[in-house]
Amino acid sequence: MSIQVLMPALSPTMTEGKLAKWHVKVGDVVKSGQVLCEIETDKATMEVEAVDEGTVAKILIEEGAEGVAVNTPICLLAGEGESAEDAAKAAPAAAAAASPKAEPPAPAASSAPATPAASSVATEPEWKGKTVHITVREALRDAMAEEMRKDGKVFLMGEEVAQYQGAYKISQGLLEEFGDKRVIDTPITEHGFAGLGVGAAFGGLKPIVEFMTFNFAMQAMDQIINSAAKTHYMSGGQMTCPIVFRGPNGAASRVAAQHSQCYASWYAHVPGLRVVAPWSAADAKGLLKAAIRDPNPVIFLENEILYGQSFDVPEDPDFVLPIGKAKVERVGKDVTIVAFSIMVGKALQAAEELAKQGIDAEVINLRSLRPFDTETIVASVKKTNRLVSVEEGWPFAGIGSELAAIVMEHAFDWLDAPVKRVAGLDVPLPYAANLEKMALPQSSNIVEAARAVCNR
Known part of the structure; x- marks a missing residue:
């Protein structure tokens, strides 16, 4: 798999800079940590290092170019088992897809979002064609199944998601269709499997991590906040974490103080996270599909009481709702x-x-x-x-x-x-x-x- 090297930010407020000098050329084999190029603004100069091993397949931004936007692909590395020629052929499409939509790391002011990568979902579609009346539980399952069929990098992991089909039966039928390599039962260690999910996301996969309840996710706060939410910013935009953390949030029915907390404001407080909380089955399906496709870590707050409630949902398999739109x-x-x-x-x-x-x-x-x-x-x-x-x-x-x-x-x-x-x-x-x-x-x-x- 080819690796895009992105224009990093020298500071939280930087939006563009100059590519001052290349230290490598097409065909060079580079190691992790090797200096690729130098970038500069009117205030500072910085060396850009390779985060993975690979072969320089194509230089996308020439030496001396000014006004290069943060998160713009500047070169392409061919990964293991891939020729430089094949990677170079994919370069124009890759650059076009990543450059215009990428957002720079956020300024220090609290009013700005913190380094979100570009999302592919922009506007809410009109409901056209047929609808089906299904429960929120079924809508969540359908969203995961459709995205898993569409993208082989998507997989589900969590406690009892496979053999038992989910504590709330959200993952019914997924093990039978996708097998135990993509629907994975985990041990009872939220900190552990959340960390596995974050690592998989860093490696290019798209994990869906199910918590039996977000109350248990408190064990995984370090992985969610310090690893998933902050790495895009701390890597200067070079690494993303496309992961969904989902499960029931808030009160259920007489499960007392330790199992009834609403974590909405907890996670919404954290720069680098996207946080969604669906109500209807259409919300659940459309937003979960958007969350799975999003290159950022998404906290997906469901509600146990809503699982059995039914709503109309468009049958269109491309029905996706934009994150950030009420x-x-x-x-x-x-x-x-x-x-x-x-x-x-x-x-x-x-x-x-x-x-x-x-x-x-x-x-x-x-x-x-x-x-x-x-x-x-x-x-x-x-x-x-x-x-x-x-x-x-x-x-x-x-x-x-x-x-x-x-x-x-x-x-x-x-x-x-x-x-x-x-x-x-x-x-x-x-x-x-x-x-x-x-x-x-x-x-x-x-x-x-x-x-x-x-x-x-």
Whole structure:
């Protein structure tokens, strides 16, 4: 497999530079760590080293070229078992695919994303043709199966995903179709198999790592945050980590404090990660397919209670939803209600009750928690002049806090009332059913918050 060497960044704010000098030529055999070239800006000079062994197949950017964008392929190395001629033939297509869409490493300012690689999914397609009514569980399975058929580099690993077909039966039929080389049961060691997945992603594969619950993924935080999320930035854009970490997140039903946490804001806080939280079966399928295709590590937060709920999903096998784009589930004019995951359903229930009281609520399904669809949120608030955020997790430093900050920064002059947050109570989730219900947001809480911002 040919290896692209990308234009690295000398600093977090660098967007382009000059390729000052080549130290190798076509046909040279290079070793890992060998200096390939020198790049420079008006402030500094840096040597670019090979991260893999190979043969220089083609120089894509000539010596002396200025204004070379960060993440632009600058040369191509032929990998083991590949001739330089074959690798060179693939160079134009490879360069065209990678260069225009790649984003530079993020500036140090907290408002910018941290070194995401370019995503191939751009806009949400219209729903055309037939739909099928399936559960979220089936939608997730179909998404993985379709991507595994399409790309031999995609594989699934996790506890009980193969022989048992998944703790929640998400991987039904996958072992039979793809075999035990691509559907892999792991030992009970989240830190261990998450690390295996990250290493596989560094090696060019596309792992889907299933956690039985994201509560157990706390054992793998080091692998997710320090290895998966940071390597693209720390390698100057030369290494990506195309991996999906997926599994149920948040409260289920009476599984108590240690198995009921919502990790949405935890992961959304980390530069280098993409974080999505689907609600419907269409969300689940379209976003999981996008996550598998994305060159960045993606945290895919599912919800156990939603697994058995059914929705309409387009039959089109190319149905993919863009990461970073919210969906307006209900159009309204009086108040904007923003929610994600299971809370979207509760927000829609609240909107129906509010309509009976003369309040027309607009409901936005965030879908993506990092990056946020700031444009859709701000446009809605400028129309309704009010915002209620809804999340299952704790309120302190939550997703609602970030939404409030975004609206304050971008739509403050349009607000007719302070932003209201609806969230889980700031306590470990109780085991008792009556206390659990009291600790989690209900549609009645959303109605109350919406009435408050509407002065009703």
